[in-house]
Amino acid sequence: MLLAGFVVLLASACAGTPPRASPSPAMARLAEDPAMAGRVDAYFAPLAAHADLSGTLVVMRGDRPVLVRHYGYADWPARKAHTLATRYSAASVTKGVVAATLVQLERAGTVSLDQPVGRWLPALADRPGMSLRAVLHHSAGLPRDLPDDFPIGEADVAAWLAAHPDRLQTPGKERYSNVGYALLAEVVARASGRPFAEVARERVLRPAGMDDSQVALQTADQVPGGALPYTAGPEPEGVMTPVPAPLEIGSSGLVTTAPDLARWARTLADGAYPELFVDEDPLGSIDTGHDDNGDYVSVQGTLPGYSANAIAWRDTDLSVAFAGNLFDYPVLRMGKTLRGLLGPAPPAPSPARPAAVPLTxxxxxxxxxxxxxxxxxxxxxxxxxxxxxxxxxxxxxxxxxxxxxxxxxxxxxxxxxxxxxxxxxxxxxxxxxxxxxxxxxxxxxxxxx
Missing domain, CATH: 2.40.128 (Lipocalin)
Incomplete structure (x- = not known):
């Protein structure tokens, strides 16, 4: 992945809102040209017609939506439509919010990313090599997931890890860990003296203009305006309720709208958190790259029944987001698809999937x-x-x-x-x-x- 230079990002952050270069003529045309709407519809409408896509797509220029599409339903049995205010679980996009919250606390002098986790969570005081930065990088030797029956919100993740040292490995090697970000949410709460969700909303979500978003120990279907979750299912409906994943906070928990999701990608691309991009791989499970439209920042996450993808390019004010409530094969390549639809060579529509027949x-x-x-x-x-x-x-x-x-x-x-x-x-x-x-x-x- 190609990373934007840290010096450039830091200079922009210190100067306040970073200036944006004028978008390329091709990018400018795409945001206002009806042909772009045709590209989007040609690709996504057939998928939605066969119950393979459900959610909200928004293309934004700055803070203004310039293209909006709704596919499927927020509630399939009730045929309730999606809107720009419909809320979706954003899964691992939450990790970037955790990382940004810690950066805000570091700027305030409350924590240092190089401190050991045990500085704040004494149960892990015997793990000096487990720094906040290592946890952010998934290199602290932590397991991937908590047990399905772990009472998140009631029990202490640090205490559970201390009681199960066999689940820990030597720090250093990258090993994706949802447990690590749940641990970091506990660090935020301990260091600030307030619940992680409150700190994240005050220091990260509100400054990003994400007024319709929250971090919660709930999935979107449990909050007002939330879409119900679905996965690919039997005919004739073609969708069904998924087996739910255990509730999480830190590694997951962000509930957001499609416009707010785009605002988050834009916030990151505009250089609000240069500290997240110092190392080769950004902190917070954030991705960077380069395509025909220039350098971009992207975020993505999936849960049973939900998906979230957003991309913002650094040299333009254009961003795109898809927030969905159906786990099906199109979401697996959604980031690439969105970049392609806004690029000079859009992807060809997917071929029709095999037709269902009676079970024999x-x-x-x-x-x-x-x-x-x-x-x-x-x-x-x-x-x-x-x-x-x-x-x-x-x-x-x-x-x-x-x-x-x-x-x-x-x-x-x-x-x-x-x-x-x-x-x-x-x-x-x-x-x-x-x-x-x-x-x-x-x-x-x-x-x-």
Whole structure:
């Protein structure tokens, strides 16, 4: 990834609101040209028509929406439409808010990112190598997730880690950790003497103009104006309620609107937090890059039933965001899609996905345990109260559960990841991209995971 220079960012931050260069003629045209709306509709409308997309897309110039599209429904059974005020869970986008909150506290002299976590959470005082910066970088040796039954909001993450030293590894190697950001939320609360959500709202969300956003120990469906969550499901509706993930705060918890999501990306691109971009990889699970439109900052996150993507380019006031309430294969490449739709070579519309057919004995014959090269052990079984054939991942949290759509010739379509399973050799499977591509062998699992 190409990073903007720290010196340039720091100079801009010290000067107040950084000046913006005039957008390139191509970028200026895209924000006002009806052809851009045509590109967006050509790509997204067919996906929405087949229940593969649900949410709000907004393109903004500065703080002004210049293109808005709503797909699917905020509440599918009630056919309740999305609006610009509809709120969505933004999942890992929260991590950037945590990082920015810590930067604000460091600027105030309250904390230092190079302090050990144990300075604020005594339960981890015997871990001097576990600095706030290392936790922000996912390199503190922390586990990925808390147990599904961890009573977040009631129990102390630091105390749990201290009681389970076997879950800790030697700091240094990057290892993605949601636990780490839950820990950082506790650091913010301890250092400030106030709940993390209050500090984040006051010091980060409000200054960014994110007045319709909050950090909460709730998902969007539990707050006023929130969209209900869905995942790819059985026909005829094509969507279903997902198995929920455990509640989190710090690693997740941000509930926001599509315009506010775009404002967050714009805040980062405008240089409000240069401290997050000092190292090769930005802090807070934020991404940077370069494309035909110049240097950009992007954020993304997914939860069962929700997705959030936003991009803002540094040399223009143009930003784009998609906030959704349906986990299906288009969200996996949403960042790339959004950049492409605003670029000189927009992506071609996705081919129609395989049509669903009635479930037969041929489909049921694919039930079993297999070893996927990317996902590890997977289990396929008929689960009638979940609408038919279901894929789970033994050893993973319960929310890793996905409907498989029966298609022609005995195949099963894993819509959430755009994969088609068909019978393979020796009782195994062949897994192929639904939009075409080389098949991967998925052998039978020979032992319990």
């Amino acid at each position: 004995a041929s489909h049921r014959a694919l039930a079993g345990r297999y070893v996927h090269p990317d996902f590890g052990t997977i289990a396929i079984a008929e689960v009638r109260d979940r609408g038919g054939m279901t894929l789970t991942m033994p050893g993973q949290p319960a929310y890793w559960s996905f409907h498989l759509t029966p298609i022609a010739e005995g195949g099963l379509h894993w819509r959430a990841f755009g994969v088609v399973f068909r019978p393979g050799e020796a009782g195994g499977l062949l897994a192929s991209p639904a939009d075409g591509g080389e098949a991967t062998t998925v052998p039978v699992a020979t032992a319990e995971p």
